[in-house]
Amino acid sequence: MRELSTKQKILRFMANNTVPLLFVVIIAFGVPLSGYSPTYLAGEVISRISRNTFLIVSLLIPILAGMGLNFGMTLGAMAGQIGLIFTTDWGIVGIPGILLAMIVSTPLSILLGWWCGKILNMAKGREMVTSYIIGFFMNGIYQLVVLYGMGPLIKIISPNLLLPRGYGIRNTVNLIGIRKSLDNFLMIRIGGVPIPVGTFLVIALLSVFILWFKKTKLGQDMRAVGQDMEVARAAGIRVEYTRIMSIIISTVLAGYGMIIYLHNIGTLNTYNSHMQIGMFSVAALLVGGATVASAKIRNVFLGVVLFHLMFIVSPMAGKRLIGQAQLGEYFRVFVSYGVITTSLVLYEVRKKRERGMSGLALAQDQEVTS
Amino acid sequence: MTKRQRTLLIRVGAIVLVFLFAVFLFHIGRQHTVLIDNNTVTRDGVELQALKLVEVQVGKKGEVLEMTPRIRDKAVVVGQRHTVKVVYTDASWNEHVHELSFRIPLMQNMVLISLPALMKNPEDVSFWLENFEGLPTAQSDAPQEEDVVFDELAGFDSF
Structure with missing residues (x-):
């Protein structure tokens, strides 16, 4: 194989990292325009890393199993929210409250993940759009349960949680009892920037778990299934089971991630918090350079930093640029959807190009042999 | 024992362990409100006068509350077993210090400590500590219905 020139290497690097580079350019313009101090930006970015990373890491396992971006993580988010509603109702506070919410959410996440995995096995090749629609469908069930089931069917002790009519959970649930309890555990300050070491330790543990999991038998099976389902099946791997397991693990982790996310915010928006969480997590992962077929831990961290820097600076940059912060708000929505579209298009283009190149290489080989 | 049985x-063992851990978390993480009341009370037909000036601290790290007659304050605690320290100086300038422990029932949201009763009979916890169920909320002007908001982009700002 011929050696690539420096120019070709740079071009290939740029082609492989189009989305992150695009974001670097946006941020390079946005940060000076916003006028925010480096300390403020560092504090905000660190806070958002601790808030969102766990959620985004939950997307890695289905990608490993070749199931693409799991928009069905919303199901886990709903399970996490139900866990939080119960622990708030029971009056469990602090880190025990977070852990208990995670325990409560786990069986729900497993059940929902198993169900979602079963459906995705029936929709092979269209997993992303199917999981996206499953999220919407499940949202209806969630609303039915939370709005009409909680109170008369599922006992809620605290009247503060119930709507004035006596059943259904209020629009917002105050999570003051657990707010930032994990973040404040082992909190240190470096140069005036608060670092939530406790949350970072949890994220580090999860990252180590993901790296370890990839080396286990199940992890290797997922990799094999992700590369070629038929070859994996021929090798004796239970393809359907492996795919379901990947979705279950992702859903459970998404539930935990949602609890960490909401504990940082301190308020549960009962009927809305989970709705766009899949979309933003996917967008952040793609901004970090991940694709539908490949994602690593480094993509998660790079994605969180770049995506959230854009989130932080865009309203102020918009205000300074044309005198309206609303522009930045629109820009954030536009970029979130746009980055997913761009990544999906780029992935397809790259796949077609690689297929074309391998076809050409095969034709050349056949010419040589004949 | 076959591999399947093992x-x-x-x-099953793992599920039981997680369940036990959940019960443990429930016990150590349950929040309660302790109301500290310095009002004149009647116990066994005897009227116990409110204390003139008293310092109260619930828990070792709790805030020290200075209380005058007809004052009711609160302390928020986590867990079931707690201590209360009461420092009271009487009319003859004699300082009375009581450091007592008490237990809040697991499912009880609020308990009330009556300071005059505590000073009278500190040994008998049931004499000065009682469960408090809260008063019925007053009729307010707040609407009886609350619109439920479904907004697809509601979580956007916090993300």
């Missing part, structure tokens, strides 16, 4: 046993 796997099942391990799984």
